[in-house]
Amino acid sequence: xxxxxxxxxxxxxxxxxxxxxxxxxxxxxxxxxxxxxxxxxxxxxxxxxxxxxxxxxxxxxxxxxxxxxxxxxxxxxxxxxxxxxxxxxxxxxxxxxxxxxxxxxxxxxxx
Amino acid sequence: xxxxxxxxxxxxxxxxxxxxxxxxxxxxxxxxxxxxxxxxxxxxxxxxxxxxxxxxxxxxxxxxxxxxxxxxxxxxxxxxxxxxxxxxxxxxxxxxxxxxxxxxxxxxxxxxxx
Numbered sequence: 092x093x094x095x096x097x098x099x100x101x102x103x104x105x106x107x108x109x110x111x112x113x114x115x116x117x118x119x120x121x122x123x124x125x126x127x128x129x130x131x132x133x134x135x136x137x138x139x140x141x142x143x144x145x146x147x148x149x150x151x152x153x154x155x156x157x158x159x160x161x162x163x164x165x166x167x168x169x170x171x172x173x174x175x176x177x178x179x180x181x182x183x184x185x186x187x188x189x190x191x192x193x194x195x196x197x198x199x200x201x202x
Numbered sequence: 203x204x205x206x207x208x209x210x211x212x213x214x215x216x217x218x219x220x221x222x223x224x225x226x227x228x229x230x231x232x233x234x235x236x237x238x239x240x241x242x243x244x245x246x247x248x249x250x251x252x253x254x255x256x257x258x259x260x261x262x263x264x265x266x267x268x269x270x271x272x273x274x275x276x277x278x279x280x281x282x283x284x285x286x287x288x289x290x291x292x293x294x295x296x297x298x299x300x301x302x303x304x305x306x307x308x309x310x311x312x313x314x315x316x
Binding site for chain 1: 206233235237242243244245246247250252258260261290292294299300301302303304305306307308309310312
């Protein structure tokens with residue numbers, strides 16, 4: 092399978108704590124994206140990081156990318172109950188037009 | 203409002219009865235795509251389209267057809283649905299074609315094939 096792998100599959104933390112989820116993949120890429128999905132609804136784009144970037148920030152989100160290890164991580168700082176959702180990485184292998192999504196991390200933030 | 207719409211949102215059908223799920227976007231996007239989501243498997247791409255009349259297979263195209271006659275529409279056709287096509291389906295669109303831009307997702311279509 093070409094699917095990206097995410098870990099952990101599920102994560103439960105207290106409000107205010109940080110949440111880290113990881114994505115590993117198998118091909119060379121031009122960029123990598125992260126999406127959030129609330130309970131069976133459509134996915135919402137969070138952040139895009141290009142292959143020549145190592146780190147990117149957006150509000151409480153911090154994404155890192157290590158192309159030599161073919162991995163990325165998403166850090167949510169000072170988590171809130173509203174961050175409870177599933178998070179997916181997504182990538183397009185270089186030279187293709189296909190999207191590959193990770194298997195997702197289910198995050199639960201307890202108030 | 204910029205959006206991707208899908209219809210129907212919920213559908214229960216029987217094996218072998220042809221069905222079409224419509225998808226439309228109002229953002230003049232080049233790239234459109236269909237995904238299915240099954241528990242534990244994340245999203246898997248069924249078909250995608252880079253422009254009008256240009257479509258190609260994703261990772262799980264068997265049992266599905268698509269067409270892109272107009273830029274805004276990208277219907278998904280199940281000629282002879284089977285129970286293993288019971289799933290949550292999402293349509294998405296993006297401006298760029300090689301993952302250079304964010305995808306906008308529709309609200310999903312929950313399909314049950316009996």
